[in-house]
Amino acid sequence: MKELKADILVVGGGLGGVAAALGALRAGRTVVMSEEFDWIGGQLTSQAVPPDEHSWVEQFGVTRSYRKLRDGIRQYYRDHYPLNEGSRAWHDLNPGAGWVSRLCAEPRVGLAVLEAMLLPYRGSGKLTVLQPYLPIAASVDGDVVRSVTLRHRDNAEELTVTARYIIDATELGDVLPLTGTEYVTGFESQNDTGEPSAASEAQPDNVQAISVCFAIDHIDGDQTIDKPENYDFWRQYQPHFWGGPLLGFKAPHPRTLEITERSFTPNPDDDPLLVDADQRKGGGDENLWTFRRIAARQNFLPGSYQSDICLVNWPMIDYLEGSVIDVPEAEKARHLKAAADLSYSVFYWLQTEAPRAEGGNGFRGLRLRGDVTGTSHGLAMAPYIRESRRIKPVTRIVEQDLSFAVRGEKGAVNYRDSIGVGMYRIDLHPSTGGDNYIDVPSCPFEIPLGALLPQRMKNILPAGKNIGTTHITNGCYRLHPVEWNVGEVAGMLAAHCLNHSLTPHQVQENDDHLSDFQSQLSREGIEMRWPDIQAY
Structure with a gap:
């Protein structure tokens, strides 16, 4: 069996996985990243979902590298697409003029920009990308993961990657059961979490569609x-x-x-420049055609798009x-x-x-x-996954931490160990157990480092929807910019621990270690506190 070695293995090449790889690579570490589909980028590309973002995304509330991704998508259109004069001059260009997001674009453009962000590290040999590979087994010694075995999706070829840190950036948290990392699925009970919107009894098989x-x-x-x-x-x-x-x-x-x-x-013959994709003013889904439109023909020179x-x-x-x-x-x-x-x-x-x-x-x-x-069958390359296995964390994020009904004008809980910010309503789709939508207005929130740390395992980190939320709070921590922030910090944390001979738990527990790490995050453009803004 073929064997590879790296400082850090990132399993899953979605938004969280790409961000994790970039975070680790910037810190000088070698990375192997695997992905089961033909495209990296997850929600944004292979799942074909325009980014779900908060209303202040053009000003603040995302990481510097996520903003680089967004800016890169717009610049790609200006460099390569036949935009008309008005759209080319539109600073906050929305190529699809969709109402769900200020940046609705074709999936291949997001893919091209993500690939470009990784190319220098591929060329230098610091990054190895394995596609299409899925995790099938792991070697574990007590509370430390030694290696993960991957299998090629099409020809069943297997290889083992040995790494000092394992980052699970899969869409469903697939590395957690392979490594024996404790996790939960579905609804927790209200008795367990105290959440106003939780179920009366735990329902582990009841997950979002x-x-x-x-x-x-x-x-x-x-x-x-x-x-x-x-x-x-x-x-x-x-x-x-x-x-x-x-x-x-x-x-x-x-x-x-x-x-x-x-x-x-x-x-419809609408003017793209008049589209106001502000989710505070409503969902924007009254007209399904324009809701998630990803190419508005009126943005381009006449005849460019049928x-x-x-x-x-x-x-x-x-x-x-x-x-x-x-x-x-x-x-x-x-x-x-x-x-x-x-x-x-x-x-x-x-x-x-x-x-x-x-x-x-x-x-x-x-x-x-x-x-x-990117498919011959006509549908998206990958299913859109809203809910994953979730680690049992050092810090569990519950509804009471950020619900506007609970927190009011105080705003969401300020975590001592914040490593990022996010904002979205708690937006849960109907579930496999027969539940309707659950929608809870939220406050702009923070991401605690403790939510990225399994209670027991020492060298495995989540980098997506598998962080320590509950079924309820997953509804606002699952969106594109938060997944990117989580992944980026996971990669930076693994590299920081290797560079300073620390464990993730030591960084979180010790005030001096935590302050040093947060200072590094700040230098790298990670926002950890919100300015004074209102909830929605």
Whole structure:
């Protein structure tokens, strides 16, 4: 079996994994990073989800390197795309003019910028990227992980990577069970966490829905696909709280739970420069076409785009029939296939049955844009994962730490060991246990270092949705900029401990060690406190 060695192994090349690698590499350490899909970037690229960000993202509240990623995406459009004069001069360019985010863009652009950020380290030999590889086993000595074995996704080739620190940046926390790291899944009980929104009893198999996203456009002609095999099943499928069939424009409003009917109007002649993607003013999902639009044809020179490109990550593609965490591989594969079948069925319904505002049914000019998402099958390369296994941490983040209803004008808890900031409402999608949306207004919050530290294991760190949140607080710590911040700090922490002969727990426990590390974070552009702003 082939063997590799590095200072730090990052398992998973999503946003948290890339940020972890960069954080460690900047500190002079060697890194091996693995990724199971053909694209690095996770949520932003292979899962094709435009970034969910807070309202002050253009001014503050993200790390310097995350801002470099955002700036790089905009500059890539200016350098390579036929933007019209107004859009080229737009400082805060939103290429898709989507309402969900101030930076809606095509996944391949995010991929190109992320690859460019890593290229100098690949060239120097400091970084080795293994694709497509999945973790399958680990060698553990007591509370220390010695190595992780990876298997090639396609040809089953195996190799072992020995490293002094292991960073789990997988989407589902896949390294945790392999290493015996204690973790939780699903709902904790209210008796355990004291959270107002928690369940009365623990429900470890009850997790947020996964979604298989896809990109579409609309052109002249009939582009109708063959009727999906399981279309009839999904056509009659109706969650008890939905207010109608899942395949429909009616669904619960995430914040009020009132049944709301959304519209769908391909290629409206709206002005991209007038789009105000401020989530404080509403979800922006009234018109599903513009909600997560990733290419607005009006941003480009006439004739450059036949159509807008719209990213479908809508309520109706949330898959509620089962969890893909801690289930047999055959069951996991079945659920992933069924989630894809649901997405194909939604697309076919849009083409053939969806009501049109002007009368009639179906938008037969809709096309799947698998070329945009990098696949031959037409859907996103990877499922959108909202919830992971979560470590049992030194510091567990609970709803009471940041809920506006609890904290009020005091704001979220100030953690002594803050290593970053984030902001989003507690936004939980419907779950596999039959729960509706859970939406809780939150205060701008901090990320405690203790939430990155397993209670027992010494050299494994989480770098994504597997940090020490609860099911409830995962709802606001799971978004793009927070995942990046967590990953970046995990990589920097591993390198800092190697450079100073410390353990992560020593850094967190000792005031002097913690102050030194926080000073390093500050020098590297990590914001650890919020200015005086209001919640939303």
